[in-house]
Amino acid sequence: MSTADIGLIGLAVMGSNLALNIAEKGYTVAVHNRSAGRIDEHMADAKAQGLDGNSIPKYDLAEFVQTVKAPRSIIIMVKAGKPVDDMIEQLLPHLEAGDAIIECGNSLFTDTQRRFDYLKPKNIGYLGVGVSGGEEGARHGPSIMVGGSKEQWHNAEAVLTAIAAKFNGESCCAYLGEGGAGHFVKTIHNGIEYGDMQMIAEVYGVMRDGLGMSPKECADVFKEWNKGPLNSYLIEITGHVLDAVDDQTGKPLVELILDKAGQKGTGVWSAIAAQQMGVPATAIEGAVAARSISSRKSERVAAEGIYGKPNRAKTEVTLADLEKALLAGKIVSYAQGFAVIAKASEENGWALPLATIAKIWRAGCIIRSRFLDQMASAYDKGEAVNLLVVPDFVEIMKDSHPSLRKVVAAAAVGEFPMICLSAALSYFDSYRQAQGTANLIQGQRDFFGAHGFEIEGRGSDLHGTWPSTLDK
DSSP states (O other): OOOBSEEEEOOSHHHHHHHHHHHHTTOOEEEEOSSHHHHHHHHHHHHHTTOGGGEEEOSSHHHHHHHBOSSOEEEEOOOSSHHHHHHHHHHGGGOOTTOEEEEOSOOOHHHHHHHHHHHGGGTOEEEEEEEESHHHHHHHOOEEEEEEOHHHHHHHHHHHHHHSOEETTEESEEEEESTTHHHHHHHHHHHHHHHHHHHHHHHHHIIIIISOOOHHHHHHHHHHHTTTTTOBHHHHHHHHHHHOBOTTTOSBGGGGSOSOOOOOSHHHHHHHHHHHTTOOOHHHHHHHHHHHHHTOHHHHHHHHHHHOSOOOOOOOOOHHHHHHHHHHHHHHHHHHHHHHHHHHHHHHTOOOOHHHHHHHTSSSSTTOBTTHHHHHHHHHTTOOSSGGGSHHHHHHHHHHHHHHHHHHHHHHHHTOOOHHHHHHHHHHHHHTOSSOSHHHHHHHHHHHHTOOOOOTTSOSOOOOOOOHHHHO
């Protein structure tokens, strides 16, 4: 008997929390997992929270599908890549025309587009849905970025809108476009997240090694910063992370964590997508590079043995400078991310709503921050594609970029690695420079190719004459 409003496959941490969220919002959810034991564990959790009445466990895949009301919406929460394709093939024999598969993992948007195109002739919808907020967001309200079939989106809209985070009463869930649109936006979200986290880490490094501050002192600063312009989820949790103490040793927990940061691929995907479209995203690229360097721990230890420890004297940079530098760097990172989204929208014919994207990132997601409301307002007004020329942000950058410059300069002299913040500053300086140096690069290219070069204002058919000595 078809009694469930929606189905969900994959009851690991994210899937289980999402299913509990759905049940809590008053919808009946059928659940299935490859391992029967995990279904039992989930149902025990649901019962403990008084949600078992809205949860239907199904151990057989065919029975699971039949439990969901038609037209069916089946969420799959499995590992990206081949497992998603395998699950699609397992589901297909049991689905009917008009049903939809909703994939809520971190999939590469081109894979999502391929699956969308594969299922469309079969009259099976495919929604590639970006879900941000981690396990806490999945349980209590994530930011949800939907791409795929608009018809099937409407079938699942009530449920997805209900379980999303809310900002001033507005749901942080939106349909963004066909095919891979939702997963592309989630990918860039994660790229911005990489940049945010790396910039925070770089500022922490100056506080720790340049100002001699303890983790507790750093925590207090970040907590204070979270009350001002830097107010955001990542600044908030940074204060908590730096404040945490290990129960067994009594030492600050951050000092016991190995300095190797992993990555799941979305940061790399966002950097590659930006480069392929010719949109500079130096903050994202820098953050990805920083994580890659961090993973080479043994090489770094060996290199320090060769060159000696960094000569880090006490820096003259102030906490006020660090706060403004971080604010400027974050604005550049968001500006780059939105510029990539705008270009992808143009190239793929998605018509991505930039204002809506900023709005659904205001709550639930990892990169939620105070100034996303300003960004949404700017895009609503159609002020510009690049946030660096939006009046509100122009004023902030004019006030804060001198501090960013001071911090990056001090880091260079003081031997503090600053891949991300320095990349943000270089981008800012390049973007606001009317006369650059690419004329020399173009001249070099034309010389080696023995072709003409373009002279500004005089057309492109003009050929110059290189000195004969250079020809030789």
